[in-house]
Amino acid sequence: MTDPPEEKGTAYVTPHSVKIESREDLAFVLSEASTLEHMIMCEYLFAAFSLKRDESEGLSSAELEKVRGWEGVITMVAVQEMTHLALVNNMLVSIGSAPYFQHSNFPQPSRYFSPNIRLALVPFGEQALRHFLYLERPEGMSIEGVPGFEVLGDLNPAELKGGIVPRQQYFSTVGNLYRGVQKGFKDLVNNQGEEGVFIGANHTQATEERFGLPSLFAVKDLASADRAVEGIVEMGEGARGDWTNAHFGMFLRIFKDFMDTKTSNPAFRPTRPVVAAYARPPIGVENATIISDGFTSKAADLFNASYGLAIQTLSRYYVHESDIPGELQVLADAAVSIMSRVIKPLGMVLTSLPVGGTLTGLTAGPSFELQYREYLLPHRREALIVLQERAVELGSYARELSADSPSKQTATQFDGVAGAYKDIAGMLSVDSLGI
Amino acid sequence: MTVSQEPVSLPRRILVAVEGSEPSLRESSMKAASYALQLAAASGAEMVALCVVQIPEYIEENTRASLRSELFSKSEKTLADVARLASDSKVKYDSKVLETSGAIATTICSFSSKERIDLIILGTRASTSSLTKMMLGSVASGVASNADCPVLVVR
Numbered sequence: 148m149t150d151p152p153e154e155k156g157t158a159y160v161t162p163h164s165v166k167i168e169s170r171e172d173l174a175f176v177l178s179e180a181s182t183l184e185h186m187i188m189c190e191y192l193f194a195a196f197s198l199k200r201d202e203s204e205g206l207s208s209a210e211l212e213k214v215r216g217w218e219g220v221i222t223m224v225a226v227q228e229m230t231h232l233a234l235v236n237n238m239l240v241s242i243g244s245a246p247y248f249q250h251s252n253f254p255q256p257s258r259y260f261s262p263n264i265r266l267a268l269v270p271f272g273e274q275a276l277r278h279f280l281y282l283e284r285p286e287g288m289s290i291e292g293v294p295g296f297e298v299l300g301d302l303n304p305a306e307l308k309g310g311i312v313p314r315q316q317y318f319s320t321v322g323n324l325y326r327g328v329q330k331g332f333k334d335l336v337n338n339q340g341e342e343g344v345f346i347g348a349n350h351t352q353a354t355e356e357r358f359g360l361p362s363l364f365a366v367k368d369l370a371s372a373d374r375a376v377e378g379i380v381e382m383g384e385g386a387r388g389d390w391t392n393a394h395f396g397m398f399l400r401i402f403k404d405f406m407d408t409k410t411s412n413p414a415f416r417p418t419r420p421v422v423a424a425y426a427r428p429p430i431g432v433e434n435a436t437i438i439s440d441g442f443t444s445k446a447a448d449l450f451n452a453s454y455g456l457a458i459q460t461l462s463r464y465y466v467h468e469s470d471i472p473g474e475l476q477v478l479a480d481a482a483v484s485i486m487s488r489v490i491k492p493l494g495m496v497l498t499s500l501p502v503g504g505t506l507t508g509l510t511a512g513p514s515f516e517l518q519y520r521e522y523l524l525p526h527r528r529e530a531l532i533v534l535q536e537r538a539v540e541l542g543s544y545a546r547e548l549s550a551d552s553p554s555k556q557t558a559t560q561f562d563g564v565a566g567a568y569k570d571i572a573g574m575l576s577v578d579s580l581g582i
Numbered sequence: 583m584t585v586s587q588e589p590v591s592l593p594r595r596i597l598v599a600v601e602g603s604e605p606s607l608r609e610s611s612m613k614a615a616s617y618a619l620q621l622a623a624a625s626g627a628e629m630v631a632l633c634v635v636q637i638p639e640y641i642e643e644n645t646r647a648s649l650r651s652e653l654f655s656k657s658e659k660t661l662a663d664v665a666r667l668a669s670d671s672k673v674k675y676d677s678k679v680l681e682t683s684g685a686i687a688t689t690i691c692s693f694s695s696k697e698r699i700d701l702i703i704l705g706t707r708a709s710t711s712s713l714t715k716m717m718l719g720s721v722a723s724g725v726a727s728n729a730d731c732p733v734l735v736v737r
Binding site: 197254267268269270271272273274275416418420421422423433434436504505506507508509 | 603604636638639640641642643644645648649652653683684685
């Protein structure tokens with residue numbers, strides 16, 4: 148494996164190979180981009196959750212400070228990936244499509260993406276950081292494959308031919324995929340005109356005002372679509388090759404700091420002994436690690452159920468069609484609360500709980516498993532009732548887990564989650580919105 | 583229905599797949615090893631004991647090192663017990679520990695093909711829950727489905 152590049156540098160932009168000739172092609176590629184952003188976000192959150200958070204876990208105060216700094220940067224990058232995910236879904240909605248929040252289970256062996264894109268939940272460490280650098284690398288920069296993430300081969304050329312059905316396409320980097328999207332928008336507008344392409348509603352799109360995520364705006368024309376693509380590419384790999392302050396540059400600094408710290412202190416262990424683990428055998432994954440510990444298994448279920456509820460709430464936001472004051476804001480607030488007050492603390496507590504069975508000493512990382520069913524709730528009143536009911540159920544489940552917790556500290560975390568769900572259920576009440 | 587009458591020869595190389603990571607699995611493994619030794623002695627076959635250590639692919643390197651050390655140590659302990667049983671017999675005996683991040687059943691079957699094994703013997707435990715049964719029983723059923731030689735499951 149070659150070493151990562153030096154601290155400063157530029158990369159050239161390769162020609163795009165993604166071909167978009169119709170609305171169907173564009174919706175297909177945007178759905179693929181949405182899945183990619185979504186899964187990358189999960190990877191970053193997983194790495195952040197895997198880090199130790201207390202001196203009692205064997206870190207000195209100086210080491211803990213360093214680890215907290217890394218966690219802060221990785222979490223910030225994960226939040227920016229959420230922004231990308233929302234922007235991609237804004238683009239989808241802008242052309243009249245439905246939002247797309249599905250993904251297959253981890254690890255993803257590149258069955259749906261280009262053969263050079265493999266995705267897995269890896270705890271913080273050298274392998275994870277090299278993989279992140281590979282994912283965020285600027286176009287034209289050569290970083291050899293990371294062990295465990297080897298390129299699986301080329302696409303069959305027959306797959307790349309056009310036709311009435313959209314096909315999987317080859318892209319060399321994430322930036323390369325977006326340059327293809329950018330050109331696709333431009334070509335479609337040339338053929339159909341702006342009004343012909345941007346037929347979707349823009350009032351149901353995610354924005355900075357609603358979600359509090361900087362650089363998140365509605366896509367309603369070619370200029371805003373162009374701005375969305377430029378924003379995503381710049382956050383990831385930098386503005387046309389200047390990656391110093393982009394995700395790539397941030398990960399490179401963490402990588403160097405981590406390797407230097409390890410060299411000066413070989414006993415340095417910033418990561419919990421985490422493995423991504425499932426409560427039961429997942430669909431489409433061979434040799435998944437299954438949790439044997441009963442309590443951990445329930446906690447993993449609560450994490451995934453909460454993650455599913457966040458996705459369902461977000462999906463409902465995007466298909467919203469009403470003029471009830473405050474309804475959109477309620478959905479946005481509920482989704483953000485589930486992410487920050489439920490998923491984040493649950494992710495942290497899960498990585499402290501044992502997998503059990505033969506994997507002595509290992510702890511369970513969240514699997515980010517989505518159930519294989521449609522998350523879209525199309526009807527206003529029914530949607531709120533369903534979402535609120537589920538929030539109440541999950542809050543009760545968190546309270547049960549608090550009562551059964553192996554330690555006071557763990558119980559406190561589940562009490563916090565139960566409290567958050569009480570607030571979320573209150574927000575989603577049909578009565579408070581007058582529906 | 584016509585059944586072909588191919589001659590059946592006694593096994594010359596018997597593989598016993600054993601597990602050392604959990605007490606209940608160790609018990610069933612020793613039962614299978616004992617059965618395999620008696621069969622090998624009676625048929626004049628050689629016996630190879632195989633222990634497959636499964637380590638998840640995506641774990642941090644220090645975690646991998648300590649998990650590997652622990653699981654290899656348990657496996658070697660189980661194989662040492664099997665070796666003691668074998669030393670009391672006149673059976674020609676060998677043993678091996680293999681590591682995989684893939685399926686244990688696949689690793690056993692690949693080893694068996696490479697080593698020209700005539701018969702695979704393994705144990706299975708009486709599981710308490712259907713999930714445990716489904717997960718742990720899957721090694722025996724995986725080997726039975728994929729091996730290119732006869733498989734004998736000892737209860």
